[in-house]
Amino acid sequence: MNDDELRGIGDMARVSGLSVSALRFYDRAGVLVPAAVDPATGYRRYAAGQVRLARLVAGMRRVGMPLDEIVTVLDEHAGGSAAGDILDVHLRRLEDGLKDARREVQRLRGLLADGQPTSATWPVATASADLDPSDFVRAVDGVRFAVSDDPAWPALCGVFVEVRESCLRLVATDRYRLAVCDVPARVRTGGPASVVAPVAVLDHARMLLDHDDGEATVDLEGDQITITATAGQISGCDVKGEFPDHRRLLQQRVAGSRHLVDAGQLKERLAEGPTKEMYREQDGMMTDVVVLVARPGGEIAVANGDEAPGPGSVAVNRAFLLDALDAPGAEQLEFELGGPTSALAISVPDNEHFVSLLMPVRL
Template sequence: MRRADRRSGLTLDLVEGAECLLVDGGGRLLGIGEMARASGLSISALRFYDGAGVLAPASVDPGTGYRRYAERQLPAARLLAGLRRIGMPLAEITRVLELRGSDPSAVSRLLDAHLRRLEEGLADARREAARLRVLCTAAEPSAEPSTEPEGRLTVPGRELAAAVDAVRFAAGADPGLPMLGGVHFEIDRDVLRLVATDRYRMAVSEVAGDPDHRCEGGAASGHSRVTVPVSFVDAARALLTGGWPATLTLGSAAVGLRVRDRRVTGTPMQHDFPDYHRLLRTATGGPDRRRVTVDVAGLRERLTAAETRTVVRADDGARCAVSVLAVDATNRLTVSPADAPAAPTDPVVRVGVNREFLLDALDAVGPGQLVLELDGPIRPLAVRRLDDDRAFSILMPVRV
């Protein structure tokens, strides 16, 4: 007996009393369980795709509702299973199945577009993971007094002033992340290190101690660290105008800076600063990073003149103006708005940055030349002084 199935468009030869049904042309019909095993799709997935009109069975028993599939539907089912594994949306899966035999280039474009979405999603996930690391490594205020020993170091006043200027702009202002609302001071033997971050950027600077003044107090290793509020940092910076040596004292209960007969004191913040060493290892390094030397004034002029695109940050809804920095194979740097298409000759590196943050970083570097380190659209951008690698800042990229 021959019957045309309206849903599948196939003509069936039904053999009464037989376990196996034959489709017109001699092909065998597969039960839904057999089809599931052969295609890699589960039975529930086959039922779903039938209901969605993506892969209809060749035959449905009117009494039991049992589905049977033609053997020649197997390639489409296996393709569907693969598209499902890479997370392609249902509408695009349907288009791929419709076009697979007639327009391979259109199928290729659909796959490329889906891969770009996956890459952008991974970039978003990396940025969110970086933010979560900050939250996870920053503890709640401790109920117990800190046992961090006191440290003292004398440094050249002008160098300390430059170090403060190099990091102050990156301190956070989000009341929900109070551990980022200050500057981290760390005495490591005879080196003072300053770090500030608001999770979208980080700035680091170092000052070598006066060789005539060794670190006093502190642990045997000469190590002491505290995070101080920006109010103390700003008051201390006001003392660093005459170039006199400055003596910094870091303790768990109080911090102080003395310049000649003038002194400013403050209270450390009772929040643990995030593990910036780990963040630095994540954000910098790599043999494939491009290093471009540029003139600060020239880059500032190009950033100011170029149009930008306004982007709304997904995590906090803040709006920012985004510029794109692109570097070609000859190490030539160009600046364009975020929605500008890539040049005919694809750049080696192309990364979107918050223009305001980059201008702040240029202010911190000062006049002259700097080195930009770029490593693709999802890795942070590093801004370094050309003649002094002890001070640098890191900017998180913005998806473009």
């Protein structure tokens, strides 16, 4: 390549929108490596064809995409894949963050106005919402498997229940997995409001609402939740303790390659495939671990016993994975693999209202 065809780092910064220091950073990170480096001075020079890549990096940097996702977009774009899906995931994170910020600013304005939190400006708001009983049952079934039974973490032994704009959200996590399910709801009064409901209350409510042809009502008031069905009513108080910020966990998850999975077929492979017994230090339990691998054709396979985990694989708790396959009640699922150190995301195709995350196991 002729030196006359190369751009110096200053010129590259001018035409790409990346600063000189940013170009140096992305060189060290292996994201945007110069076409040539002077061995005597260390001066970087870039090819004309790298300008477009640099502009892509600059744009993703401006919207706050993390480095690993920038790398994934560039890799998938180079391979001809639809890298736009990763941009869409990041855009949804930004939109959710903006909604949260607007709610927080509204609460802050209320505090600045009178110095006291009110039901309109503080999270302990009241709310009442109606929904179809079948949707409530579906939401409970979608997250129930992720509820903790560890008394050392009392809040995780409950389910986060939130009345949001036009939906009811249920969230459960035991630190090793997370499940979120949104179902349509007709908000009558108040909101947004939330409590961490005792799981026994939700189990009882599910029993009342199963095969109910009427309408269910969820009322949140302070630390109290009341669920009303045709067959009866049940109430409970907020479980004490701190429930994790599930929005942050969802926003920070690493976008990866997406794969359609037949739940039944994968369960058969899990029954036949090899597992590795591992000791879990957090609770002293022995667990069976499987390694999932994304094959070149897009198939998700269970790795054989002597196959080393690579960039397109993730190790997860086998029992937890089986639970997650059953929870949505769908035959077709979508897996998102971000690599061996990223959570495995499981969702239903063309449905943004359910997602579960399985934390990776380090082998």
